[in-house]
Amino acid sequence: MDLPGTARTSTARQEPAGRLEALHRAGCQKVFQEQISTGIKVRPELEKALAQAARVQRRSHAMLGSPACRPSPSPGGDKQAVQ
Template identity: 50%
Template sequence: MVIGYARVSTRDQNLDLQISALEKAGCEKIYQEKISGATKNRPELDSMIAQFRQGDVLVVWKLDRLGRSLKHIIELVIDLNSKGVTIKGLTDGVDTSTPNGRLFLNIMASLAEYERELIKERTKAGLSEARARGRLGGRPKGFKEDTIRKLLIMRSVYKDPNKTPEELYVGLGLTRATFYRYAKILDKHTDQEIRDMAIKKK
């Protein structure tokens, strides 16, 4: 099945040019969307992707209609190709069923892999630098002074049978989830142990 996807960024823009070109290209069904490419959730695009089957052909006016960024476009095209879907861009000459199209796809895959390796290298370099300066990745172990103060105040009231949990956590300025997280800490540690877990200032 030949399926088209047309998108413009705002409701003021017109889809007619894209739709006309997709119809001439033989599209049996055309998904249409008026939404910014930067928007993460695009219902029509998601619906189209979900119904693709091996042997289907996706036709777009231009590949940039598909993605939020070059990275997203590359990932989407590679993923669809792996499922046996051919991708054609009418104005940029992309056709993944041809030798040139497959070469283009391989270049895109190489670029995606190169970007992943760059991210890994930057992450490793950042961690190495942090270790060299005496800092490790992740959240610091222990509690901030404000957290310790709230824990110690909560110690005297959190098991009060005359108050509901809501009265307690609202009175302490905590969320429900934080209140129960603090309660678990109090059940496991004494006041002195909690004080000893203060994050040391550098």
């Protein structure tokens, strides 16, 4: 799955390399990066990351709901053993 991550720096002097490396180690395949001040309320890359996360979540739910992902019933069903 295309797990998203987001890395923000607020100044040109800040290096995002450490953040990017940590996100990749955590399994994020798609990283949205932006250089933007903390005072800015509109964060386009964060919005893209959130949209990607929602798509991943919908796909996961769809896969879990498919018959291929459901556990198969055990032999004898849910009946308790009778002695």
